[in-house]
Amino acid sequence: xxxxxxxxxxxxxxxxxxxxxxxxxxxxxxxxxxxxxxxxxxxxxxxxxxxxxxxxxxxxxxxxxxxxxxxxxxxxxxxxxxxxxxxxxxxxxxxxxxxxxxxxxxxxxxxxxxxxxxxxxxxxxxxxxxxxxxxxxxxxxxxxxxxxxxxxxxxxxxxxxxxxxxxxxxxxxxxxxxxxxxxxxxxxxxxxxxxxxxxxxxxxxxxxxxxxxxxxxxxxxxxxxx
Amino acid sequence: xxxxxxxxxxxxxxxxxxxxxxxxxxxxxxxxxxxxxxxxxxxxxxxxxxxxxxxxxxxxxxxxxxxxxxxxxxxxxxxxxxxxxxxxxxxxxxxxxxxxxxxxxxxxxxxxxxxxxxxxxxxxxxxxxxxxxxxxxxxxxxxxxxxxxxxxxxxxxxxxxxxxxxxxxxxxxxxxxxxxxxxxxxxxxxxxxxxxxxxxxxxxxxxxxxxxxxxxxxxxxxxxxxxxxxxxxxxxxxxxxxxxxxxxxxxxxxxxxxxxxxxxxxxxxxxxxxxxxxxxxxxxxxxxxxxxxxxxxxxxxxxxxxxxxxxxxxxxxxxxxxxxxxxxxxxxxxxxxxxxxxxxxxxxxxxxxxxxxxxxxxxxxxxxxxxxxxxxxxxxxxxxxxxxxxxxxxxxxxxxxxxxxxxxxxxxxxxx
Numbered sequence: 001x002x003x004x005x006x007x008x009x010x011x012x013x014x015x016x017x018x019x020x021x022x023x024x025x026x027x028x029x030x031x032x033x034x035x036x037x038x039x040x041x042x043x044x045x046x047x048x049x050x051x052x053x054x055x056x057x058x059x060x061x062x063x064x065x066x067x068x069x070x071x072x073x074x075x076x077x078x079x080x081x082x083x084x085x086x087x088x089x090x091x092x093x094x095x096x097x098x099x100x101x102x103x104x105x106x107x108x109x110x111x112x113x114x115x116x117x118x119x120x121x122x123x124x125x126x127x128x129x130x131x132x133x134x135x136x137x138x139x140x141x142x143x144x145x146x147x148x149x150x151x152x153x154x155x156x157x158x159x160x161x162x163x164x165x166x167x168x169x170x171x172x173x174x175x176x177x178x179x180x181x182x183x184x185x186x187x188x189x190x191x192x193x194x195x196x197x198x199x200x201x202x203x204x205x206x207x208x209x210x211x212x213x214x215x216x217x218x219x220x221x222x223x224x225x226x
Numbered sequence: 227x228x229x230x231x232x233x234x235x236x237x238x239x240x241x242x243x244x245x246x247x248x249x250x251x252x253x254x255x256x257x258x259x260x261x262x263x264x265x266x267x268x269x270x271x272x273x274x275x276x277x278x279x280x281x282x283x284x285x286x287x288x289x290x291x292x293x294x295x296x297x298x299x300x301x302x303x304x305x306x307x308x309x310x311x312x313x314x315x316x317x318x319x320x321x322x323x324x325x326x327x328x329x330x331x332x333x334x335x336x337x338x339x340x341x342x343x344x345x346x347x348x349x350x351x352x353x354x355x356x357x358x359x360x361x362x363x364x365x366x367x368x369x370x371x372x373x374x375x376x377x378x379x380x381x382x383x384x385x386x387x388x389x390x391x392x393x394x395x396x397x398x399x400x401x402x403x404x405x406x407x408x409x410x411x412x413x414x415x416x417x418x419x420x421x422x423x424x425x426x427x428x429x430x431x432x433x434x435x436x437x438x439x440x441x442x443x444x445x446x447x448x449x450x451x452x453x454x455x456x457x458x459x460x461x462x463x464x465x466x467x468x469x470x471x472x473x474x475x476x477x478x479x480x481x482x483x484x485x486x487x488x489x490x491x492x493x494x495x496x497x498x499x500x501x502x503x504x505x506x507x508x509x510x511x512x513x514x515x516x517x518x519x520x521x522x523x524x525x526x527x528x529x530x531x532x533x534x535x536x537x538x539x540x541x542x543x544x545x546x547x548x549x550x551x552x553x554x555x556x557x558x559x560x561x562x563x564x565x566x567x568x569x570x571x572x573x574x575x576x577x578x579x580x581x582x583x584x585x586x587x588x589x590x591x592x593x594x595x596x597x598x599x600x601x602x603x604x605x606x607x608x609x610x611x612x613x614x615x616x617x618x619x620x621x622x623x624x625x626x627x628x629x630x631x632x633x634x635x636x637x638x639x640x641x642x
Contacts, residue, residue, distance in 0.1 A: 051636050054550070056549075056550060056635045056636045056639075057634075057635075057636050076554060076555055077554045077555075080549065080552055080553060080554035080555075080557075081552070081554070083549075083550060083551065083552045084551065084552020084553075085552070088551075089550050089551065091547075091639065093543075095543060095546075095547045095550075095639070097244070097544060097547075098244070099244035099245065100240070100244055104240065108548070108551060109551040109552055111233060111236075111237060112548075112551065112552040112553045112554075112557055113552065155551070159552075
């Protein structure tokens with residue numbers, strides 16, 4: 001059964017009289033446990049598509065079903081609930097809270113969660129998964145770029161999401177550290193996590209099981225990686 | 227609901243602690259405003275207490291009889307500049323008679339004027355208080371050196387004088403005074419005593435005056451009416467009865483048959499009324515000053531709103547991130563609103579402590595200079611300060627919080 005089902009999805013930005021189509025009628029499904037890379041040059045609509053899939057933005061037309069729920073009919077609170085319970089985000093710029101410890105950053109999604117459990121335990125476990133147990137009480141300005149992105153991954157993992165969105169997660173890192181991050185994502189996929197990776201880098205995209213290639217808002221290819 | 231609020235308070239405190247310096251500077255406006263209100267209320271209450279205790283020390287079982295008719299609430303005729311000549315020495319003596327006013331202890335009649343006293347080469351401008359012997363019993367006060375004048379001296383126009391301590395110092399310095407002769411308005415007076423220092427009570431300087439027997443003083447300035455009679459009543463409970471007796475006696479002596487009080491050519495007031503009036507005036511002053519200080523709280527509140535708006539802009543990405551990981555609009559609204567309330571409430575509490583500390587220092591300082599100054603902090607002013615700082619947080623935090631909660635998550639995440 002599909003976790004994500006996209007039918008004829010359109011997204012157009014309006015700025016006064018000017019219409020800028022970003023995604024032009026794309027359709028695809030993503031199943032549980034897949035590791036999909038959405039690839040394309042800048043301006044191809046890949047980030048826009050990820051924002052819609054991540055329920056951060058709404059499509060102009062077409063249908064998007066996440067876990068069999070039509071995104072069109074969800075209100076702001078329901079969207080926030082789904083983002084909190086079912087999704088994890090990793091951004092290019094890390095987006096960690098400044099002047100806050102690693103542990104507190106990872107705990108952040110739990111403060112908005114309605115589930116009852118020990119926040120510290122949960123956050124420590126997620127940090128152990130990214131091998132950062134030795135950095136719990138560091139402030140986010142005291143750790144390296146690669147460590148920051150691992151903290152961000154731990155934060156995405158902490159609430160046991162159904163899917164992790166990673167938007168150019170290696171974009172701000174050197175190639176060696178980038179490789180480490182991709183390996184972590186791969187490992188997470190092997191242990192059953194569904195991952196959508198947005199990137200413009202062919203080498204990085206190769207680590208996924210399937211690549212959806214976008215250009216000018218259209219899917220030009222959608223095939224598995226050998 | 228309660229849990230959600232506790233949660234947002236927790237998030238706010240974490241976030242405020244992450245920005246300690248800014249949080250403190252933001253608080254400063256509220257700290258100063260609340261501190262000022264607390265200080266003004268405390269110093270005001272203490273000053274009021276000082277004045278009221280001083281007046282009470284004169285005795286609340288005093289009544290004053292003034293010449294001329296007046297409505298209860300309007301200023302007395304005597305204050306408007308005309309001399310009213312309806313009270314005489316014999317009126318005062320009649321009131322002293324227990325047959326007329328059974329509850330009387332004693333009365334003192336006054337005729338005040340000003341003049342220059344001269345001794346050898348020294349001269350000094352002072353108040354000339356023509357009084358009756360009853361002064362000591364009614365007003366209190368002690369003779370320090372020598373003696374007070376007697377009823378005989380009062381009646382037969384004796385040229386004797388009792389000096390207030392300031393007058394003694396100015397005229398004689400350290401020299402002996404009793405038996406010396408001073409000149410007032412070219413008349414010679416024998417100094418028979420000096421009063422003990424008493425200070426300024428209820429805006430009247432007790433030490434800067436020369437006491438003369440009333441008839442002598444009247445003759446000196448060529449009048450035979452009184453400015454004021456003060457009567458001491460045996461018990462506070464008997465004051466109303468005594469007032470009726472005084473009014474009846476004076477009406478009879480002045481040939482007034484109208485008992486409604488409308489035709490009276492005199493006015494009777496008691497100390498309780500005076501206390502009430504002074505309390506009203508000082509309260510009005512105190513609250514007015516506190517309101518002025520409270521204005522600074524509004525300025526502080528606007529400052530906080532300003533900082534919070536900047537903070538929302540500065541933390542646009544943070545808001546975007548929080549929304550991406552599952553915060554809904556009301557989570558964000560509550561966080562920013564609670565941040566403002568925590569700032570103002572904490573500022574308020576620090577302001578209260580600061581205000582109490584400063585008021586305590588002020589009162590210690592004043593006590594050091596020998597005043598009977600009581601340190602007063604009313605629980606009401608503390609309660610009000612806490613309530614006001616919370617309300618300021620809610621009012622001035624609402625707009626920035628709404629602005630933050632309405633940010634779209636992707637716009638916020640893209641913000642550089």
